[in-house]
Amino acid sequence: MAAKLRWGELDEDDGEDLDFLLPPKQVIGPDDNGIKKVIEYKFDDEGNKVKITTITRTRKLANARLSKRAIQRRSWPKFGDAVHEDVGSRLTMVSTEEILLERPKPLGAKAEEPQAAGDPFQRGAVLMVCRTCGKKGDHWTSKCPYKDLAPPSEGFVDKPPASDAATGAAGATKGSYVPPSMRAGADRTTGSDMRRRNDENSVRVTNLSEDTREPDLLELFRPFGTVSRVYVAIDQKTSMSRGFGFVNFVSREDAQRAINKLNGYGYDNLILRVEWATPRTS
Amino acid sequence: MRPILMKGHERPLTFLKYNNDGDLLFSCAKDHNPTVWFADNGERLGTYRGHNGAVWCCDVSRDSGRLITGSADQTVKLWNVQTGQQLFTFNFDSPARSVDFSVGDKLAVITSDPFMELTSAIHVKRIARDPADQTGESVLVLKGPQGRINRAVWGPLNRTIISGGEDAVIRIWDAETGKLLQESDKESGHKKTITSLVKSADGSHFLSGSLDKSARLWDTRTLTLIKTYVTERPVNAVAMSPLLDHVVLGGGQDASAVTTTDHRAGKFEAKFYDKILQEEIGGVKGHFGPINALAFNPDGKSFSSGGEDGYVRLHHFDQDYFNIKL
Numbered sequence: 001m002a003a004k005l006r007w008g009e010l011d012e013d014d015g016e017d018l019d020f021l022l023p024p025k026q027v028i029g030p031d032d033n034g035i036k037k038v039i040e041y042k043f044d045d046e047g048n049k050v051k052i053t054t055i056t057r058t059r060k061l062a063n064a065r066l067s068k069r070a071i072q073r074r075s076w077p078k079f080g081d082a083v084h085e086d087v088g089s090r091l092t093m094v095s096t097e098e099i100l101l102e103r104p105k106p107l108g109a110k111a112e113e114p115q116a117a118g119d120p121f122q123r124g125a126v127l128m129v130c131r132t133c134g135k136k137g138d139h140w141t142s143k144c145p146y147k148d149l150a151p152p153s154e155g156f157v158d159k160p161p162a163s164d165a166a167t168g169a170a171g172a173t174k175g176s177y178v179p180p181s182m183r184a185g186a187d188r189t190t191g192s193d194m195r196r197r198n199d200e201n202s203v204r205v206t207n208l209s210e211d212t213r214e215p216d217l218l219e220l221f222r223p224f225g226t227v228s229r230v231y232v233a234i235d236q237k238t239s240m241s242r243g244f245g246f247v248n249f250v251s252r253e254d255a256q257r258a259i260n261k262l263n264g265y266g267y268d269n270l271i272l273r274v275e276w277a278t279p280r281t282s
Numbered sequence: 283m284r285p286i287l288m289k290g291h292e293r294p295l296t297f298l299k300y301n302n303d304g305d306l307l308f309s310c311a312k313d314h315n316p317t318v319w320f321a322d323n324g325e326r327l328g329t330y331r332g333h334n335g336a337v338w339c340c341d342v343s344r345d346s347g348r349l350i351t352g353s354a355d356q357t358v359k360l361w362n363v364q365t366g367q368q369l370f371t372f373n374f375d376s377p378a379r380s381v382d383f384s385v386g387d388k389l390a391v392i393t394s395d396p397f398m399e400l401t402s403a404i405h406v407k408r409i410a411r412d413p414a415d416q417t418g419e420s421v422l423v424l425k426g427p428q429g430r431i432n433r434a435v436w437g438p439l440n441r442t443i444i445s446g447g448e449d450a451v452i453r454i455w456d457a458e459t460g461k462l463l464q465e466s467d468k469e470s471g472h473k474k475t476i477t478s479l480v481k482s483a484d485g486s487h488f489l490s491g492s493l494d495k496s497a498r499l500w501d502t503r504t505l506t507l508i509k510t511y512v513t514e515r516p517v518n519a520v521a522m523s524p525l526l527d528h529v530v531l532g533g534g535q536d537a538s539a540v541t542t543t544d545h546r547a548g549k550f551e552a553k554f555y556d557k558i559l560q561e562e563i564g565g566v567k568g569h570f571g572p573i574n575a576l577a578f579n580p581d582g583k584s585f586s587s588g589g590e591d592g593y594v595r596l597h598h599f600d601q602d603y604f605n606i607k608l
Contacts, residue, residue, distance in 0.1 A: 033360070058323075065305070066305060067303045067305075069303060069345075069346070070303045070304075070305035073305060073306065073346070073364075074305075076327060076364050076561070078326070078327060078328055079327075079328035079329075079364075079365055079366035080315065080317075080329030080330060080331050080366045081315065081317075081326075081328075081329040081331070082288075082317075082326045082327060082328045082329060083328075085326065090289075091288060091289050091290050091326055092286060092288050092319075092323070092325055093287045093289070093291075093326040094284050094286050094287070094289070095284050095285045095286070095287055095595075096284075097284075097568075098283070098284055099283055099284065099285055099566060099567060099568055100283070100566075101283075101554065101563070101564040101565070101566055101602070101603060101606075102551070102564050102565045102566070102567065103564045104562045104563075104564065104565075121597040164311075235474070241336070255416070260472065
């Protein structure tokens with residue numbers, strides 16, 4: 001492909017003069033698929049002969065009817081800077097990106113809007129779970145037709161414990177590092193005092209609003225049993241709540257009841273997620 | 283649609299113009315070479331070399347034989363479209379901002395910028411059939427309005443000249459006597475510089491775009507405001523579909539502010555509006571800077587936009603576009 005020229009053969013001011021050494025330009029096609037191959041040769045900066053093969057596909061864009069004169073103009077010779085156009089210059093390119101006429105609102109949205117308001121099933125069907133009656137994708141909680149029939153507000157809706165929530169004691173998977181104190185047969189009593197206090201019957205509460213502080217959380221969880229610790233994560237830099245916290249119960253049963261009742265409970269405009277805190281696996 | 287990107291210019295685009303058959307697209311930019319492209323595949327046909335400054339505007343004769351370009355080098359040049367040969371140069375004492383051939387291509391209206399002590403002016407030149415007979419004399423010179431006149435076009439039957447510019451007032455002049463016939467009033471008129479002005483295919487109405495973030499549709503004869511299209515960006519360029527009742531507005535925040543903000547904040551899409559309902563139909567994205575020029579193919583099936591980024595983007599509409607309903 002590249003036959004190196006010896007420097008001795010090059011003139012002092014080499015350049016255009018050497019072009020006669022190059023094989024002539026070849027044009028193959030366009031074939032039935034509109035694929036055209038142009039083979040050109042030129043010298044690069046180091047005097048190497050470079051073969052440039054350009055394969056282009058000519059696509060028929062539109063079956064536009066052209067006037068006679070327009071067809072004539074098609075065969076006009078190039079002029080100005082267009083005469084000496086490099087093969088590699090690629091002045092005209094087809095965008096690789098599909099550009100769509102972006103509608104300000106989805107197609108036909110205007111016509112469907114009144115209907116959509118009455119039947120919001122089409123939108124956000126997955127998200128929409130009525131927390132009063134538990135129906136999925138039918139209505140929002142605030143629009144629940146059964147809300148008067150629901151148990152009194154003090155009693156939270158009982159939910160079976162989520163199957164994936166009880167992963168609290170998930171053991172270390174094989175292959176991951178297990179500290180000596182945690183390994184099978186190790187003496188667990190030493191040094192686990194701290195851990196016990198933090199991890200025992202610990203419930204993680206996420207999706208808290210930023211205004212929620214520890215006393216609020218305590219107030220929320222106290223009805224379920226004796227709470228030993230309440231903690232809300234605070235961002236050190238912004239001193240804003242990070243939106244999650246932990247509540248430790250003295251008894252495991254109280255914690256389980258709190259999870260059952262409060263998971264999915266609407267608190268300060270947000271829907272809480274309450275689950276067993278998974279112990280740190282590090 | 284997959285737009286065709288044409289990177290022939292090294293500086294921001296200033297103007298785009300299709301010829302009457304819609305097979306050629308002329309582009310002007312702040313580099314000195316107006317360029318002609320095939321409007322179907324975007325192939326470059328040629329460049330017109332000779333200007334020594336930014337080229338602000340161009341127009342092509344109905345038979346696609348003659349091109350007229352106005353440049354900041356204080357000249358307006360006539361060209362042979364086919365060969366790129368210069369036929370004639372009109373000299374001015376200030377940059378030429380806008381050029382427009384009359385119906386019949388016997389006259390051309392040229393606006394010149396205010397410069398030093400000179401005020402802006404509208405010149406009418408006679409265009410000779412044979413370039414050898416061409417002279418540089420003006421048939422008519424209109425002076426008066428303050429500030430730059432960004433665009434001047436011919437009214438129906440070449441009887442009037444419609445102009446708009448920095449003083450945000452649209453004026454209709456008598457093309458014979460030079461008398462001011464009509465002026466847009468304060469309430470209905472634009473509030474800021476008028477950047478572009480384009481006539482409908484039949485000439486019965488025209489659309490003006492302005493930096494006051496709106497475009498307005500006017501009746502050509504009575505200069506009554508018909509419609510207003512409000513957008514959230516300064517409008518640099520407007521175009522009207524000859525096929526459907528659509529108008530396109532292009533613009534974006536000022537070029538000097540582009541580097542300091544996110545490209546999504548620049549609002550560089552070309553926005554389509556329904557001409558009658560004044561409602562937005564959609565936007566076409568792509569440019570990395572404000573859109574300076576827009577043109578619709580006379581068949582209404584494609585349009586091109588030229589941006590501050592130096593690209594011309596040629597869009598052939600998908601079939602979907604023709605079925606859009608609001």
